[in-house]
Amino acid sequence: MHETSPSAPARALTPETLAKAPAIVGLYPQKRSATMPLLHLVQEDRGYITQDDMSWVAELVGVTPMQVLEVVTFYPMFRQSPIGRRHVRVCRTLSCALRGSYALMSELEKSLNCPRGETSPDGNFTLEFVECIADCGCGPVVHVDSSMHENVKPEDAAAFTQQLKATLTDPTYGQKSPVPGTPEWNG
Ligand code: FES
Incomplete structure (x- = not known):
């Protein structure tokens, strides 16, 4: 056992x-x-x-x-330590990097109060860079748990953070599968 x-x-x-x-x-x-x-x-x-x-x-x-x-x-998808309630992954590969993913990461670190590669002190967010997640035409791309968020620009970080915080108290979060092209898909 x-x-x-x-x-x-x-x-x-x-x-x-x-x-x-x-x-x-x-x-x-x-x-x-x-x-x-x-x-x-x-x-x-x-x-x-x-x-x-x-x-x-x-x-x-x-x-x-x-x-x-x-x-x-x-394999980077396997973890050996606990993560936050929302797992936020920003693509840093070329297409997304050219469209601002590094600046976006810097803004998210501030708005989520979470250094990259770590979990926020309140345990709500884990923030990481990842390599290409196969949505290169729509960068910067952010993957949150099982949802893809496209065209998240650095100047969108504060609003994006508010959306993420709202999911923490949403009892329906994660119950519907995001569909490409719908508002749920893009956050
Ligand atoms: S480079 Fe970001 S999804 Fe491919």
């Missing part, structure tokens, strides 16, 4: 997650192929992945914890 160690004060994974894991492993002819799906499962449950989680996944798929750590550290 999966447990957290005394040195890792993370909450335990839910019974649902623990129950799903063997079925996921069973989907693959090679157990180790389930490594990434299991890591996604863990991260969807708790929001990040602990060393205990990696040992648990390693045992399930028959590899060493170090091999699981290599996967976790290779």
Whole structure:
């Protein structure tokens, strides 16, 4: 049974997650192929992945914890520490950079009260740069949780921040899938 160690004060994974894991492993002819799906499962449950989680996944798929750590550290979507309630990612690759993503990041750091690469002191926002997220014609592009926001200019940062803060008290947030071309899609 999966447990957290005394040195890792993370909450335990839910019974649902623990129950799903063997079925996921069973989907693959090679157990180790389930490594990434299991890591996604863990991260969807708790929001990040602990060393205990990696040992648990390693045992399930028959590899060493170090091999699981290599996967976790290779892919930027996997996290080893908690994040804020809203995960804000600004694209910094060429097309977005030429259209102002670095200036936008500087403005968001101020308006969100959150240095890049960190979580705000109130725990509401985690702000990061990311590489191209495949929406290069509409930069600067900002990805917030599962929503894409296009053409967010540096001068829009304050208004964008207000929109983000409003989502913190919106009980319907995240319940509808954003559709390209709709106001929800663009924030
Ligand atoms: S360069 Fe920003 S989405 Fe591609």
